[in-house]
Amino acid sequence: MSDNTVVSDAARAVARSPITKVVGFLICVELASGVLQGYYTPIFTDIARHLSIKDADVNWFEAAQLIVSALVVPLLARLGDLLGHRKVLLLSTVVTAVASWGVAFAPSFGTFLVAWAIQGFYVVWLPMEVAIIHRRTGGAESRVRGAAGLLVAGLELGVIAGALTSGALSESLGMTGLLALPAVVVTLALVAIWFGVEESPALGTGGADWRGFGLITLALGLVMGGLVMLRVVGPGSPWPWLVVLLGFAALVPFARAELAHPEPLVDLRILSARGQWPVQATAFLFGVSVLGAQIPLSTFARTDPAVTGYGLGASAGRVSIIIGGYVLSLAVGALLLHVLGRRVGTRIAMVVAALLVAVGYLLFLPFHDTLAQTLTNMVVAGLGSGALVAGLPTAAAAQAPPTHTGLATGMTNTTKTIGGAFASSVFAIALASAGSVDAEATAHASLSGYLTVWAICGVTALAAAVFLLVVHASQRPLRA
Numbered sequence: 001m002s003d004n005t006v007v008s009d010a011a012r013a014v015a016r017s018p019i020t021k022v023v024g025f026l027i028c029v030e031l032a033s034g035v036l037q038g039y040y041t042p043i044f045t046d047i048a049r050h051l052s053i054k055d056a057d058v059n060w061f062e063a064a065q066l067i068v069s070a071l072v073v074p075l076l077a078r079l080g081d082l083l084g085h086r087k088v089l090l091l092s093t094v095v096t097a098v099a100s101w102g103v104a105f106a107p108s109f110g111t112f113l114v115a116w117a118i119q120g121f122y123v124v125w126l127p128m129e130v131a132i133i134h135r136r137t138g139g140a141e142s143r144v145r146g147a148a149g150l151l152v153a154g155l156e157l158g159v160i161a162g163a164l165t166s167g168a169l170s171e172s173l174g175m176t177g178l179l180a181l182p183a184v185v186v187t188l189a190l191v192a193i194w195f196g197v198e199e200s201p202a203l204g205t206g207g208a209d210w211r212g213f214g215l216i217t218l219a220l221g222l223v224m225g226g227l228v229m230l231r232v233v234g235p236g237s238p239w240p241w242l243v244v245l246l247g248f249a250a251l252v253p254f255a256r257a258e259l260a261h262p263e264p265l266v267d268l269r270i271l272s273a274r275g276q277w278p279v280q281a282t283a284f285l286f287g288v289s290v291l292g293a294q295i296p297l298s299t300f301a302r303t304d305p306a307v308t309g310y311g312l313g314a315s316a317g318r319v320s321i322i323i324g325g326y327v328l329s330l331a332v333g334a335l336l337l338h339v340l341g342r343r344v345g346t347r348i349a350m351v352v353a354a355l356l357v358a359v360g361y362l363l364f365l366p367f368h369d370t371l372a373q374t375l376t377n378m379v380v381a382g383l384g385s386g387a388l389v390a391g392l393p394t395a396a397a398a399q400a401p402p403t404h405t406g407l408a409t410g411m412t413n414t415t416k417t418i419g420g421a422f423a424s425s426v427f428a429i430a431l432a433s434a435g436s437v438d439a440e441a442t443a444h445a446s447l448s449g450y451l452t453v454w455a456i457c458g459v460t461a462l463a464a465a466v467f468l469l470v471v472h473a474s475q476r477p478l479r480a
Contacts, residue, residue: 034158077410
């Protein structure tokens with residue numbers, strides 16, 4: 001009996017195995033992911049005081065973690081296809097757990113920054129989970145979509161729980177104990193994977209493309225480094241632009257190497273297919289709002305209207321409640337994707353989701369004076385964002401060959417992260433002309449800067465809806 005026959009038999013056996021149990025354990029993992037994404041936001045100011053840094057320096061955390069996330073996902077996604085998605089899920093969780101404990105016990109800003117950056121390995125969790133479910137269901141899109149909705153709902157519930165918990169405990173626990181709680185949660189997620197998730201057979205062939213990984217690391221590192229420089233020195237200096245241009249130039253040898261490689265790290269032929277590239281473009285554009293707008297929304301809520309004439313003047317505890325309401329709408333949106341997708345198809349459901357994101361952020365332009373207006377805008381955008389978080393990996397997997405589902409789903413996170421990193425730098429320029437980490441920058445950004453942020457989020461979401469409409473040109477259209 002050949003090895004291919006053994007793998008095929010194993011793959012069919014996995015596809016026939018019950019999926020409810022594994023989805024339950026994977027929801028536990030996404031709860032941990034949500035805690036990581038929501039727990040720290042209300043206490044960023046407390047973290048800054050703990051590390052003896054300025055509030056503005058917190059931006060370095062986001063920049064560093066986005067860089068690491070963008071670099072590691074393509075490699076981990078490919079290794080998932082080659083070694084097994086469960087193995088990669090387990091490995092990335094071990095790294096994230098170690099980094100989370102490092103965040104709790106970091107003695108200085110430098111060590112905290114390194115640990116925080118490495119914590120970005122968690123971004124590969126959802127793509128690997130979708131790939132596991134896709135394999136176990138034999139690619140049945142309706143079942144994958146429903147399971148993905150449950151996973152994202154678990155993620156968003158974790159964000160709510162994390163934000164509310166940190167807000168409630170921030171005054172009663174020491175900083176080390178407060179920061180140790182996410183590490184405990186991630187460690188429990190590691191136990192859930194170890195005992196609750198069976199390995200799926202690896203269908204990918206060949207080896208990891210380390211040359212491609214080196215070139216994409218160089219390209220993304222230069223681009224991200226240039227964007228970070230923009231945050232520091234502002235757009236007036238030529239050096240950040242030169243570094244960014246060098247990064248884009250490095251994509252040329254990367255593309256040539258990938259097209260010539262028999263088993264490339266990033267299969268550009270697959271990603272450029274008619275059904276795949278609109279999904280990846282949508283992920284990039286979606287990252288602008290779902291990642292890039294997080295800090296501006298938080299700082300706007302904390303701004304005192306008595307001083308600036310705008311803002312909500314919210315406390316840290318109130319910010320955690322605002323985050324909870326927003327994230328709850330994301331969870332509802334993720335669940336509604338399955339319901340709407342059954343009626344109109346996945347493609348139209350995702351178009352509607354992108355339009356909701358656009359409407360939500362564009363509503364900020366005239367309506368931003370009260371908590372009720374802000375929450376309404378965030379809920380509208382959140383419904384669409386939750387559906388896109390659940391739908392993008394599912395759509396990518398549906399348009400990919402069975403041997404490259406990990407690559408396709410992982411790249412949605414990579415492109416989303418790159419979009420968020422780019423947007424974060426642009427927003428920093430819009431909010432503070434000298435960059436958000438300039439020690440001499442004004443404490444409060446202008447209202448026109450926030451209006452620019454919201455306008456960009458709305459326009460990019462509209463562009464995402466247009467890209468999604470192109471998916472119907474694929475030979476394998478997205479259907480419910």
